[in-house]
Amino acid sequence: MTPQIIALLSGLGLCLGLIVSIGAQNAVVLRQGLRREHVGLVVAVCVVSDAVLQTLGVAGVATLVTSHPWLEVVARWAGAAFILGFAFVSARRAWRGGGSLEAATDAPAAETAAPASGGVLTATATTPKTRLRSGRMATLLTILAVTWLNPHALVETTFVLGSVAGTHGDERWWFLAGGIAASTLWFVGFGYGARYLAPLLRTERAWRILDGGIAAVMVVIAISLILG
Numbered sequence: 001m002t003p004q005i006i007a008l009l010s011g012l013g014l015c016l017g018l019i020v021s022i023g024a025q026n027a028v029v030l031r032q033g034l035r036r037e038h039v040g041l042v043v044a045v046c047v048v049s050d051a052v053l054q055t056l057g058v059a060g061v062a063t064l065v066t067s068h069p070w071l072e073v074v075a076r077w078a079g080a081a082f083i084l085g086f087a088f089v090s091a092r093r094a095w096r097g098g099g100s101l102e103a104a105t106d107a108p109a110a111e112t113a114a115p116a117s118g119g120v121l122t123a124t125a126t127t128p129k130t131r132l133r134s135g136r137m138a139t140l141l142t143i144l145a146v147t148w149l150n151p152h153a154l155v156e157t158t159f160v161l162g163s164v165a166g167t168h169g170d171e172r173w174w175f176l177a178g179g180i181a182a183s184t185l186w187f188v189g190f191g192y193g194a195r196y197l198a199p200l201l202r203t204e205r206a207w208r209i210l211d212g213g214i215a216a217v218m219v220v221i222a223i224s225l226i227l228g
Contacts, residue, residue, distance in 0.1 A: 007171035011178025014164060014221050017214045018156050019186050024146040025153070029187060033194025038139045043191040045140070049147045050157060050183040057162025058176040065166025075163040080225040082160055087218035094212035097204045167225060
């Protein structure tokens with residue numbers, strides 16, 4: 001297997017392992033997918049944001065690691081330690097269970113009446129177009145918030161992926177391609193396939209199996225990092 005394919009598969013596997021977990025971002029994607037509302041918008045924001053963050057990591061952190069040999073050693077062991085820790089957490093979730101991904105279903109917006117001065121009720125009328133614009137903007141702000149205001153996700157996407165990519169040297173761009181492909185496949189498939197996946201992903205058993213698989217993949221990636 002060529003170094004390029006190894007880097008590509010490493011990026012694909014690591015990114016999938018980090019992204020396929022119970023979290024606010026996946027909950028929003030699932031919710032919109034189930035409701036079939038603004039799915040394209042949500043998926044596009046997730047895919048583009050992930051691609052930007054991964055590129056920043058590879059162009060910045062990975063390039064810095066590649067230009068300083070001693071940093072590559074640090075990144076290799078630090079990345080392996082983080083990935084093994086992530087694998088341990090996933091394995092513990094798989095063993096203990098208790099996880100599920102519930103989509104929050106908001107009640108449909110309705111016209112409401114609010115008491116005014118003197119006890120007179122005044123109805124607030126909204127047109128379908130107004131509700132559509134309001135819903136789209138609210139969805140956009142929500143997915144942007146859970147994507148860009150989550151420090152843990154930013155560290156994982158930029159620094160962890162960037163550090164591990166740096167250990168692949170000149171093949172780090174293949175690692176980036178694998179990472180972007182992984183996030184694109186996940187968000188597109190999860191968003192548009194939510195109505196088919198939801199009954200399965202709402203069960204604890206499914207997430208225990210998924211977490212077990214993630215733990216195994218992470219251990220393999222960590223060992224490959226340590227062995228160089």
